[in-house]
Amino acid sequence: MQSYTEENYLKTIYHLAEKTTNVQTNAIAEQMQTKPASVTDMIKKLADKGLVDYIKYQGVTLTEIGKNTAVDIVRKHRLWEVFLVDKLNFKWDEVHDVAEELEHIRSVELIERLDEFLGFPKADPHGDPIPDKNGRFAKTQFIKLIELKVGDSGTITGVSQHSSAFLKHLEKLGLTLGKQIKINDVTDFDGSVEILLSDKQVNISREVAKHILISSNGKN
């Protein structure tokens, strides 16, 4: 069994490995709000426990067991987020910190029953896929909104940024999950994007457009 801290390291390594091939000590330290020296210590410990493969100065990768553990924590995190939003009426920008605590509750039974209670949801309130109890989940086929061309349309199905500030901003613009959008124009000057959102015209910055994920309906 792992400590909360160990679980958090595994989760962080898992998420970093989704973006970069080799996960670096400094990246982990930054993510975990700690110092590189502490990361090295912990990585050694995780390696001793067979949860990561580690070669000095070469970064880490999760072992099969380490990856399963990480996926299980991700599953719990996302299920709890669904619970908070669907059952307790939290907003999508309010759930992260609480789920960060709830994800460490150790009870297989609890999570299976929660999953059932929630109706076996496939995605969390931010559109991130929820692994099933065997750790399997569909590799989602998202496109960043920024990559769409003028005239393309699609449905908002996720975000790649979970900060409260960002999510509140989207909410205010009406850009929530499930909404249909169409690209009207891309401004040369600043790269901002003109979107058609159910008759309304909405302008979003390039920075915002980068973090909205679309399941495309193809070209117009």
Place this chain on the structure above:
Amino acid sequence: MQSYTEENYLKTIYHLAEKTTNVQTNAIAEQMQTKPASVTDMIKKLADKGLVDYIKYQGVTLTEIGKNTAVDIVRKHRLWEVFLVDKLNFKWDEVHDVAEELEHIRSVELIERLDEFLGFPKADPHGDPIPDKNGRFAKTQFIKLIELKVGDSGTITGVSQHSSAFLKHLEKLGLTLGKQIKINDVTDFDGSVEILLSDKQVNISREVAKHILISSNGKN
């Protein structure tokens, strides 16, 4: 803010103080599955933080702040137990350990919304009263079943023992919360009690009878 460990000490002291006037180091140690020396260390720390009053060799009492903190943890524990039983279909003998973890999740918002989601329950699945968000709860007027006389009747409204073995035993006998009972006879030989439970005759040992709490309908 307190660590999980500190919270557990406060909760333990609170529960012990319900039974004995002055809470002793050894009693805390036994309850917490730790050694008296460790308890002394922790008590000093809690005293420094103003959560308990402590005089060497004289035991501890909770301060106002300490008590409020303890009651808040009890509230969270009991609300989570209701959630587990009412919403996730756990049995009353399966919820204690999970609630023991959930009670430490730190989010005022979460607990208030959970309370509302559950319909502001007044008691947990074992009949223990749930403090409201201001820490207030009705002092329940229970009588131990063992104290009833032949001919007395009442309703099972609580238990004073939460072990899975005990609760499973009650379940098997049909002695669950809300059930009406009447005392038919008390056996001279072993002090066991004959109960009338909706037409059926049930015999329970003295030991079991001690831990069943009744809200009495008075004499017959």
Place this chain on the structure above:
DNA sequence: AAAAATTTTTAGATTTACCTAAAAATAAAA
């Protein structure tokens, strides 16, 4: 009230997850 038993505390260690500062390895630039 002295002796014996019990309870509680102190002293000194251990483990976990951190830290800082300095050294070593690797990568990038001149």
Place this chain on the structure above:
DNA sequence: TTTTATTTTTAGGTAAATCTAAAAATTTTT
């Protein structure tokens, strides 16, 4: 290919929560 910069690791230390063994205080028994 040296030099410089960056990244990572090592070495040595700290705070929290625990432990064992021994000393001190309190309570009970004789």
